[in-house]
Amino acid sequence: MKWKKDLYQIPPYHPGKKMPGSIKLSSNENPLGPSPKALEAMRGALDSVHIYPPVVSSQLCETVADWRGCAADEIIFGNGSDEVFTMVGATLLGPGRNAVGSENTFSQYEFAARMFGAEYRAAPTRNYQYDLQAMLSLIDSSTSVVFLCSPNNPTGMIIPEPELREFLAAVPKDILVIIDQAYREYAESEKYPETLDLLKEHPNLLITGTFSKIFGLAALRIGYGIARPEVIHMLLRVKSPFNNSSLAQSAAIAAVRDNEFITRSIEFNRNSREYSSKLFSEAGLEFFPSESNFLCVRSPSSDAAGDVRRLQEHGITVRDLHSFGMKEYMRITFSEPARMKQIADILKG
Ligand SMILES: Cc1ncc(COP(=O)(O)O)c(C=O)c1O
Incomplete structure (x- = not known):
């Protein structure tokens, strides 16, 4: 076949993982579902x-x-x-x-x-x-x-x-x-x-x-x-x-046109972001200030892949940022407070 040479420079897309039965916080989707x-x-x-x-x-x-x-x-x-x-x-x-x-x-x-x-x-x-x-x-x-x-x-x-x-x-x-x-x-x-x-x-x-x-x-x-x-x-x-x-x-x-859903989604995110930022900071975890619906957190052990696996064992899927050139970091979509607390506790070890 005469494949175009440039194709070999394109790595296949790595989506946020979806593991059967686990809570997916790896692709920044809306936790409230669709409008x-x-x-x-x-x-x-x-x-x-x-x-x-x-x-x-x-x-x-x-x-x-x-x-x-x-x-x-x-x-x-x-x-x-x-x-x-x-x-x-x-x-x-x-x-x-x-x-x-x-x-x-x-x-x-x-x-x-x-x-x-x-x-x-x-x-x-x-x-x-x-x-x-x-x-x-x-x-x-x-x-x-x-x-x-x-x-x-x-x-x-x-x-x-x-x-x-x-x-x-x-x-x-x-x-x-x-x-x-x-x-x-x-x-x-x-x-x-x-x-x-x-x-x-x-x-x-x-x-x-x-x-x-x-x-x-x-x-x-x-x-x-x-x-x-x-x-x-x-x-x-x-x-x-x-x-x-x-x-x-x-x-x-x-x-x-669904203003109620837009407002509810923004409020849910704001509350989870404020709560999680305070919680993660009190737990001594390092992260970037988020203006989004996820938190980019530095692995406390510098082994983000290991932390991601540990969270997975508890049924929570988050994104390891190796493919973004940030192998010490993981990205966690904001979820309800109890879930974010569970994540902080697991990461603290
Ligand atoms: C920054 C950014 N832009 C664009 C997209 C893709 O969005 P869409 O689902 O509209 O293709 C994503 C998806 O995660 C994203 O993170």
């Missing part, structure tokens, strides 16, 4: 699954645009936000071009670059935080895309607004900057920017978001990108026609 209104909408859509879904649903675009505060022609939907990254790869990346990202971040940016034969340049982090100056120094005339993740997976930390503004001002305007905001709804810091304001000043920005986290719809595979219409038009050229099922589209429309 009930989304479930109801999907039931209503079941009878029509013999009909192809809309290629671009104006109702979906208008509803989500209204919720986010942008225009309907500034939004595109992917089969998960993962697919929006591959649309970026298909439109902007290829041999002789490069994408700039960071170490210790989400793997799909590198995937989107390598899949299309482009180079991926990962800037080193500083104490596991994005080093934007280091990223700027990797940009050259062959760079066409820059990937940022805020709150970052797996650390949960944000890029503060002043630093982000300074960075955007320094990036040449013919380079697309993606800000992946999969965990945006959980961020409460006053330094967390309203990225839609930045879009007004930076036509080279693409903001991504997902229905997999706060809305509890990970299995439906629906995410979105927001950008200027001229950027959206280019991405639409490579979108596969029926990439979002009619069930996913109906669920997404209902989910953004």
